[in-house]
Amino acid sequence: MYLVGNLSIYIGLAISIFSLLIFIIGIYKQDQRFINSGKGGVLAAFICTAVASAILLYLLATEQFQFQYVHDYTSSELPLIYKLTAFWAGNSGSLLLWSLFLSMYTVMVVFSKKMKGNPMVPYIASIMLTNVIFFFFILGFVAKPFVLLDEVPIEGKGLNPMLQNPGMILHPVTLYLGYVGLAVPFAFAMAALILRNMDDFWIKMTRRWTILAWMFLSLGNILGGQWAYVELGWGGYWAWDPVENASFMPWLTATAFLHSVMIQERKNMLKVWNVSLIITSYALTLFGTFLVRSGVLTSVHAFADSNLGLYFLIFMAFAVLGGLYVLMSRYNLIKRDAGQFHSFLSKESSFLINNLLLVGAAFAVFWGTIFPLVSEAVRGTKVTVGIPYFNAVQSPILLSMLFVMAVCPLIAWQRSSAKNLRKNFLYPSIFAIIAMVLMVVIGVRKTWAVIGYGVIAFLLITHYLEFYRGVKARRKMTKENIPVALWRLMVRNRRRYGGYLVHLGIAFIAMGIIGSQNYDLETMKTVKLGESIEIKDYKIIYEKLDQRKEGINDIIYADLRIFQNGKPLGVMEPEKVFYGNWEQPSSEPAIVNSWKEDLYLVLSAWENDGRATFIVKINPMMNWLWLGSIILVIGTLFAVWSGKYGNITPRYSGSKREVS
Structure with missing residues (x-):
């Protein structure tokens, strides 16, 4: 296994380099035989990563502790599912997973029926193979997954308890699929620029790829937030942690890209902007990988003791500078025949404003994330940027984006008249004002919350009108x-x-964010057996403190009987888990869910006489956040499910002869 695993990586590296050279020769000679050979090499490189991945999974599942990676991240007591998910628990395993997805995407693009005979194929394959080669190099010489220990240990160290959660089965996988997926539109954009093909063919061909990458990034962030909420025991779902930010920034710029490409397709505008956005999104995925593996910033999500940061920094610089060079060398060609904005009051202007807000939000997150590094470099002191900065900056941007999302469906292309604006926005405006008044009447007093819920109401009614008018017109024709x-x-x-549907999902997510961030309550209290804790309209009676054993783990738990307005809601059991092979215990909260709010219970500490300290939180509107997340994913799948490219044929204006 040791020999086959390592050989699969080194052979994959050699094949990838060979394929890249063959593609370059095929481009230079305009010879399809070389292109076909390179395509075969792409498939062989994928097979190498698949073999290496299968071997690592087998070693993890069968407890081969003589391998350092297996010893460091599994143990015999670990359930099989978590032995397998230890695949992405450490640096080398997660990078192997990244390589598997990257080579898989490369195969899917190169062998796509829609790309058969397309002259862009060797350029796209070369760009993606450059990424594949980098990851093979890292796996072969820096972060090796198949390292043998000098002595065979009896037992492994075990998996970090924080990763022993269903959310961690899917969170890294979806996030990596999103990260790697953005390499596809980047490769298409660079190939189109190199070939001097300035039409929107590359955008149409990568629409599904980009939407799927965006959906996986969304899922990764959602699942990460849900994991933090149920596993970390602090009562929140987003802490503006550097690694959380690293996955959020490319999501913002990819969102901007998905909106602005519609303007290019319809109005032939924003070409430079779109290429810049995809370069930025791709660069931010590499930046996120750098943050996770460099150790330059402290994060609960980061990989410790890693020397990979410099390699990723160099590769990121190479990719960004290369992309910018290609962009600037084709700048005049891109600007030729570009469309123009005719009115500020138009759909295309609303798209541009939305893009500026998204990019502004990404830059604000980026600055807050790297500021500790900047301050340390300039002043010698690392100044931490906390949650208040991010909330203060992002809140008005979020509300502005929601407002633009609300306006966009009902505003006309090219130019909107005053009559059009009155017709489309009079009733939604009245509805929003009534909603804000009702918020004040029922006790919502914070200004940002009132405005936020008013904007959300405005968005919901404008989108309802879009569905209503569409259905009405169709019924008139079809009965x-x-x-x-x-x-x-x-x-x-x-x-x-x-x-x-995605917009509606984001509106519900915003409802949950506004409610949970502005109206949460928290108390900490030490009580004796039989005593109670009261918060808002809840009464929590402490009935029991006990201990049980699960495998090698010891669990301390408390029985808490919950009443709301005198009505019994049942008994909940918050836990503190002590792991047999891990020093730090973890808190497992008990959560009472409702559409109005969550009651969040944490066992913090206890004494020998039975007294216990509990942290009790009320988090309003949390279920709306999770509902919005589900609607967002459903909307994305619905949009991409059966979309057709139509009778698209490439239109190339470059001087190079087509490879066919």
């Missing part, structure tokens, strides 16, 4: 009943109405 008309309207306009 269909409302459910049938709605379904067929959406199916025949998947991209449009899928996007609206």
